[in-house]
Amino acid sequence: MIYKRSSALFAEAKKYIPGGVNSPVRAFKAVGGDPIFVKEAKGAYLYDEDGNRLIDYIASWGPMILGHAYKPVIDAIIDKAKKGTSFGMPTEIETELAKLAVSMVPNIDKIRFVNSGTEACMSAVRLARGYTGKDKIIKFAGCYHGHSDSFLIQAGSGAVTFGSPNSPGVTQGTAKDTLLAAYNNLDEVKTLVQANKGQIAAIIIEPVAGNMGCIVPTDSFIKGLRELCTAEGILLIFDEVMTGFRLGKGGAQEALGIDADIVTFGKVIGGGLPVGAFAAKTEIMNHLAPDGPVYQAGTLSGNPLAMSAGLAMLTELNTNPDIFDSLAKKTAFLHEGIGKALSKKGVPHQINRFGSMVSVHFTDEPVVDFASSAKGNNERFNTFFHGMLDQGIYLPPSAFESYFLNDALTYADLEETIAAVENLNL
Numbered sequence: 001m002i003y004k005r006s007s008a009l010f011a012e013a014k015k016y017i018p019g020g021v022n023s024p025v026r027a028f029k030a031v032g033g034d035p036i037f038v039k040e041a042k043g044a045y046l047y048d049e050d051g052n053r054l055i056d057y058i059a060s061w062g063p064m065i066l067g068h069a070y071k072p073v074i075d076a077i078i079d080k081a082k083k084g085t086s087f088g089m090p091t092e093i094e095t096e097l098a099k100l101a102v103s104m105v106p107n108i109d110k111i112r113f114v115n116s117g118t119e120a121c122m123s124a125v126r127l128a129r130g131y132t133g134k135d136k137i138i139k140f141a142g143c144y145h146g147h148s149d150s151f152l153i154q155a156g157s158g159a160v161t162f163g164s165p166n167s168p169g170v171t172q173g174t175a176k177d178t179l180l181a182a183y184n185n186l187d188e189v190k191t192l193v194q195a196n197k198g199q200i201a202a203i204i205i206e207p208v209a210g211n212m213g214c215i216v217p218t219d220s221f222i223k224g225l226r227e228l229c230t231a232e233g234i235l236l237i238f239d240e241v242m243t244g245f246r247l248g249k250g251g252a253q254e255a256l257g258i259d260a261d262i263v264t265f266g267k268v269i270g271g272g273l274p275v276g277a278f279a280a281k282t283e284i285m286n287h288l289a290p291d292g293p294v295y296q297a298g299t300l301s302g303n304p305l306a307m308s309a310g311l312a313m314l315t316e317l318n319t320n321p322d323i324f325d326s327l328a329k330k331t332a333f334l335h336e337g338i339g340k341a342l343s344k345k346g347v348p349h350q351i352n353r354f355g356s357m358v359s360v361h362f363t364d365e366p367v368v369d370f371a372s373s374a375k376g377n378n379e380r381f382n383t384f385f386h387g388m389l390d391q392g393i394y395l396p397p398s399a400f401e402s403y404f405l406n407d408a409l410t411y412a413d414l415e416e417t418i419a420a421v422e423n424l425n426l
C-alpha cells in the first residue's frame with residue numbers, strides 16, 4: 001500500500017503538534033513507521049488520505065461499537081447542532097441520557113457527566129477520598145485510568161508503550177498515595193491493605209483489562225477484591241471506560257456478576273463525541289457538589305451534541321441488546337481463525353478474549369498480568385502489525401492494546417482478516 005500523503009501530512013503535523021499527534025499511541029512509535037491519516041470512515045472501514053481502505057479493529061479505541069458514521073448517531077448530532085452547541089445551562093437531554101444509563105447499568109442511582117475517561121476516573125477517586133476521608137488508592141500495574149497524575153504509576157496503554165511508566169511531572173507527593181499491585185494477584189492486594197490499614201479510600205481496576213492487551217480477571221480474584229473492599233470499608237471502583245456498554249448493557253459489572261461502588265464510563269457512552277461519566281449509589285453521589293462538599297465541574301460537561309450522540313448510541317444498544325451477542329460471536333470467530341493460522345505456522349502465541357475485546361500476544365506463557373504481557377515478542381508483533389496493515393487490516397499499533405470489534409464488521413471482513421494472517425511471513 002502507498003502512504004505518501006499520510007507521511008507528508010505527518011511531517012507537516014510534527015512542525016506544529018508535539019510528535020505530530022494529540023494522543024501519543026497514535027504516533028506508531030511502538031511499531032515504527034509513520035501513522036496513517038484518516039480521511040473518513042463508514043461502517044467497519046477507514047479510508048485514508050492515500051485512498052486506501054482499511055478494515056478497522058480499533059473503533060476509535062472503543063466508542064464506535066456500531067461502526068463508523070452510524071446513521072442514528074450522526075442524525076442526532078446534526079439535529080442538535082442546529083439548535084446551538086453549548087449553553088452552560090441545564091438541558092433536558094442530560095437527564096434523558098442519565099436516566100437511560102442508570103436503567104441499563106446495575107447498582108447505580110445517579111451519574112455525573114464529564115468530557116473524557118480521564119476526568120471520570122480522576123473525579124471518581126476524588127469522590128472516593130471525600131466519601132471515605134482516606135487518601136490512598138490501590139491500582140494495578142498495566143491498568144490505564146487516563147492521564148491524571150495519580151494514575152501515571154505503571155499505567156498501561158501509551159504510558160507503557162513508551163517505556164515511561166512514571167511520567168516526569170508527577171510529584172512524589174502524589175505518587176506516594178498510589179499503591180501498586182499485580183493484576184490477578186489477590187495476595188498482593190491483601191498485603192498492601194494490611195500494611196496500610198485504615199488509609200485506603202479505593203481500589204480502582206479495569207474489571208476486564210484492555211490496556212495491556214485484553215486480560216480477564218480470574219473469578220477468585222475479582223470476587224476476592226469485592227469481599228476485601230467490603231470488609232475493610234474500601235470503595236471498589238470499576239473503570240468501565242472501555243467495558244461499559246461494550247461487554248453488555250450493564251458492562252463488566254453485569255458480565256462478571258460483581259457490584260462495584262463507583263463506576264466510570266467513557267468511549268461508548270459518548271457515541272464518538274467526548275463524554276465520560278462516573279456513577280454510584282445515591283448515598284455516595286450525594287457527596288458531590290452542589291449537594292455535597294466534593295467539588296467537580298465542567299464548562300462543557302453534559303454538552304448537548306455529546307449528549308445527543310450518547311443518547312442515540314445507548315438507545316440503539318438498549319433496544320437491540322442482541323448486538324452484544326453478535327459481537328462476541330464475531331470476536332470468537334476471529335480468535336479461532338487467527339489462532340489456527342498462527343498455530344499452523346508454528347508461531348508461539350496467546351490470544352485473550354472477553355466479549356468483543358481480544359488481543360494477540362506472541363509468547364508461550366499465559367498472559368494474566370502486566371509482567372506476562374510484557375514478555376511478548378515485540379519484533380514479531382511489529383512484523384505482524386505492519387504485515388496486516390499492508391493487507392488493509394488496521395490493528396492497534398501496540399502490543400499493549402486490545403482490539404475492539406464493531407458490529408459493522410461482516411464475516412467476510414473477518415475471513416479477509418484471517419486470510420491476511422495466513423499470508424504473513426512471521
Ligand SMILES: *Cc1c(COP(=O)(O)O)cnc(C)c1O
Pocket residue numbers: 115116117118119121144145146147206210211239240241242266267276
Ligand atoms: C481510554 C481509557 C481511559 C481514559 O479515557 P480518555 O477518554 O482517553 O481520557 C480510562 N480508563 C480506561 C480503562 C480506558 O480505556
